[in-house]
Amino acid sequence: MVSRDNSSTSFGTAAEVYESARPEYPSDSVAWLLEPAFASGRTPRVADVGAGTGKLTRSIVAAGCDAIAVDPDTAMLDALRIAVPGVPTLVGTAESLPVDDESLDGVLLGQAWHWVDPVAASREIGRVLRPGGVLGLVWNIRDESQAWVRRLNSVVLRGGAMAMFDDGPPPIAEPFDHLEERRWAWSRTVNRSLLTDLVRSRSFYITASVTERSRIDQDLAALFDELGLQGSTTIGLPYVSRAFRCTRPHRDT
Template structure:
């Protein structure tokens, strides 16, 4: 997901950003979550009393992939998401979170109301010129603002080969470093730090096709074109000894970028 740098089309980009609600159930079923170690590193600057838990905003929360990990780690989560279909999946799957309709540019929370703000796989959809002041407004001084992105590890040869049969290569490692996926410098925040964490997603050929089909590039295609792409990916996976039969590990890297709200 995100601008692939081959020619920015604002109309298409807007269509892609609004495409997920129609596939909310598939997104919830097939997209990866985030490793606990990556989430803990993102939150580390806010660590206070042991086991006290934090008030965390999961911004652009989608179906709750990140919220679920935060809850499991003992934190209190407010999940803000603009798409009502995605939010309905989150409310069903992660009922412990407080789920609100809102955007990064207009967060429905009071000033200085959260200890940390985390964003999973979504910052490339933000208008950061408007979003960063809003994030700074709701974040307490000294609190971390962090983004997490899962990237397919295309240093693995068969994973790299997916790029030859799929139009959606934005989940590869190179795209995780794309400027649109990074926090822009802002006076309200410290300079960002980066860290990578290994992650895996257990898949079959069919479930990996289903995962790729939740990418916005495919979601905005006409049905016939999308089915042709899925057939091409399916044929490739069945041609590879690593993925032709049964379950296998899709190796991922979770890339985290973290900064801290000034004034702490």
């Protein structure tokens, strides 16, 4: 992952909170992303790039792939090795992958493409994918169709992914062309503590000043009090998972 500031490499300072608070991805969305990777009939070798603590990595493993995890933050990779033992971990970014040419059947990024330079990343991922290999992108987006989620988002900011989607589908470049998209609506049961940690796992909170963090905490507490979220009381946090895929073209014969 890259960013125009240091936000994309800030997560390691909150790796434990990130691991406990961030949701995983619907298994159907991961299976759909990986469909082209299984076309060869062999066990696909798939990289989770911007892997973080392995939220997407574990789903890649569960789908039957030979996974590797790539992230620029060593603290996140340390947490990943605990959460998903046995998966090789490599320090790198979407723009600079430490793997050989045409050695992968898939490259997946979860909650990460909005951090990258899409032209450089597309070129580099095209280098490491075999012809027919798949580039897969997925985000868990809080569903703003509910008023309380809109209120939550007004407190915690909409984030880089939402700003990117305001302009259309994720930008890609050669050798990739058109992205297919699928969406899955689902809900996660959360309580006050988990929602608080979810906010505290976000880059804008991690990099905020002490004064700004205090303001956010106060606004969250007011919202949670209004919702009656006390102790073990739970609420359904609605999500829409947006998944996109594109295959590397085969060479002309």
